[in-house]
Amino acid sequence: MKLIIAKSAGFCFGVKRAINKAFEVAKTDSSVFTLGPIIHNPQVIEALSARGVGVADSIADLKRANAKKVIIRTHGISLEDISRLKQEGFEVADLTCPYVKKAQHYAKLLKEEGYQVVILGDIEHPEVIGLKSYAGKNAWVVKDAEGLPREVKSKVGLIVQTTQPVEALKKLISKVVEQTRQMKVYNTICSSTALKLKETEEVAKGADVMLVVGGRNSANTTQLARLCEHLAVPVHHIETAAELRLDWFGGVRKIGLTAGASTPDWIIEEVIKVLKDMGGCKDNGN
Numbered sequence: 001m002k003l004i005i006a007k008s009a010g011f012c013f014g015v016k017r018a019i020n021k022a023f024e025v026a027k028t029d030s031s032v033f034t035l036g037p038i039i040h041n042p043q044v045i046e047a048l049s050a051r052g053v054g055v056a057d058s059i060a061d062l063k064r065a066n067a068k069k070v071i072i073r074t075h076g077i078s079l080e081d082i083s084r085l086k087q088e089g090f091e092v093a094d095l096t097c098p099y100v101k102k103a104q105h106y107a108k109l110l111k112e113e114g115y116q117v118v119i120l121g122d123i124e125h126p127e128v129i130g131l132k133s134y135a136g137k138n139a140w141v142v143k144d145a146e147g148l149p150r151e152v153k154s155k156v157g158l159i160v161q162t163t164q165p166v167e168a169l170k171k172l173i174s175k176v177v178e179q180t181r182q183m184k185v186y187n188t189i190c191s192s193t194a195l196k197l198k199e200t201e202e203v204a205k206g207a208d209v210m211l212v213v214g215g216r217n218s219a220n221t222t223q224l225a226r227l228c229e230h231l232a233v234p235v236h237h238i239e240t241a242a243e244l245r246l247d248w249f250g251g252v253r254k255i256g257l258t259a260g261a262s263t264p265d266w267i268i269e270e271v272i273k274v275l276k277d278m279g280g281c282k283d284n285g286n
């Protein structure tokens with residue numbers, strides 16, 4: 001069997017930066033907590049927990065746990081939460097991805113310039129909750145073009161959750177243009193997401209079966225699995241090598257492998273090792 005691995009599989013720039021810094025903080029500080037999981041990968045959360053970095057779900061939890069230092073995760077948090085953390089006297093290590101910061105900046109700018117801000121994204125995702133706080137209480141969050149309210153506005157400004165597909169933005173732009181005379185678009189989609197989707201598609205098209213490695217709670221990992229399904233390639237979304245099953249590979253000549261932006265190298269390497277042990281897989285050297 002041949003193993004084809006997407007070149008961009010695994011940690012993106014923002015996650016790599018945040019995880020490295022979180023492990024550094026764990027060495028030097030005590031009573032460290034992240035506000036919400038730092039990334040959507042249970043194995044990384046466990047590794048940080050083993051080094052004393054806990055996860056708190058709310059500011060009340062941080063207070064109950066006597067936290068001293070609070071790590072802000074890659075997705076960012078709301079303006080209200082930032083000011084509450086400061087008021088409560090926590091030390092803050094802000095590891096929000098610079099691309100998310102840029103989207104937050106544009107959300108604020110559009111609001112200040114009097115645009116009806118529209119955020120394309122998942123209303124329950126922490127990044128979008130944070131973005132909405134910058135865009136103001138009147139901002140609209142839409143999950144797709146069909147979700148756009150029918151109201152006509154004189155000025156509409158668009159920003160996008162960093163992990164959204166560009167096709168969704170294109171559809172939204174075509175819809176918004178029918179409802180306003182002035183439109184400003186900040187394409188805040190992260191290039192790492194687009195690259196991962198492109199490479200996954202290329203790998204999937206040449207594979208008999210696809211393995212997508214990463215947290216089941218990771219939006220971008222799930223998006224990669226959905227893309228493979230859409231291409232009608234058999235796909236298995238796994239978190240670790242322990243989930244691999246030999247019967248998935250009967251009659252298979254080429255296995256494609258990709259991994260979400262929050263999947264660490266050690267998990268990908270373990271999957272590759274187990275695949276090689278299972279069926280003498282040879283990888284493509286990427």
Ligand code: SF4
Pocket residue numbers: 012013014015074097098099100162163190191192193261
């Ligand atoms: S996917 Fe992009 S925006 Fe999200 S953390 Fe990674 S680099 Fe940052």
